[in-house]
Structure formats: C-alpha cells, structure tokens
Amino acid sequence: MKLPLDRAWIEGHLPHQGRMSLLDEIVALDETSVRAIARGHRKSDHPLRVGNELPAVCGIELGAQAAAAHGAACAGALSAMLIATIRACILVDVMSALLFSEIDLLTGRSKPEAGKRHALGKSAIE
Secondary structure, rough: OOOOHHHHHHHOOOOHHHHHHHOOOOEEEEEOOEEEEHHHHHHOOOOOOOOOOOOOHHHHHHHHHHHHHHHHHHHOOOOOOOOOOOOOOOOOOOOOOOOEEEEEEOOOOOOHHOOOOOEEEOEEEE
C-alpha cells in the first residue's frame, strides 16, 4: 500500500464521513503500528467543539479513528487504543498538527523513532 493515505482513502474506509472524519492522512503503518495526522483541531467549526474549546478528551476519538484506519489498512490486524493519558486541557491550544504516532499495538510501547511527548492513546502530539 502506497503511503501517505489521504482523506479520500480515510473517508472510503472508515464509517465517519464529512466533518466527523477527523484525520487528514496516514503517513506510516505496519502490522502493529500507525502514524496519523489531524490538522482540523483548531477550526472553529470542528464538530466536537464546545463553544470556543475542543476538550482534550476529544483526542480519544482521533486516536480511535487512527486505530480504525490501521485495522482497515491492515485487513483486520490488531487495532486498539491501549491507554489514554491526557496532558492537555484544550486541544485548540496545540498550535501544530496533532500526530498520533507509531505505537506497537501488541506491546503498547513506542517505537524508538517515535520518541515524542506521549499525550493520548499511547500516541504522540507534535
């Protein structure tokens, strides 16, 4: 499978459509890991916004969509969100794109090249 996988691929393989399709691309994956990027968390019309805020707990949905994309791309391979540790209060305060990084879904450990700040779903936010 040729990477990156774009929004068209994501919307064609995940049940979420339109504004609820929260991922922008899958930039890396293998049988046990996925690396997905979301850029829409700062948009004023984000579907999970509450007033002017996007609570960090909404990042769990982003991680779940990354896990679902992993399952779709790897023909039903193990895909799950193992642990959610939330270290931010509001995602709109994160200025850059959200990166759900390469995590071994069998062991729950970060891959060595993904040594970023862990924020949710055993994922990294850059």
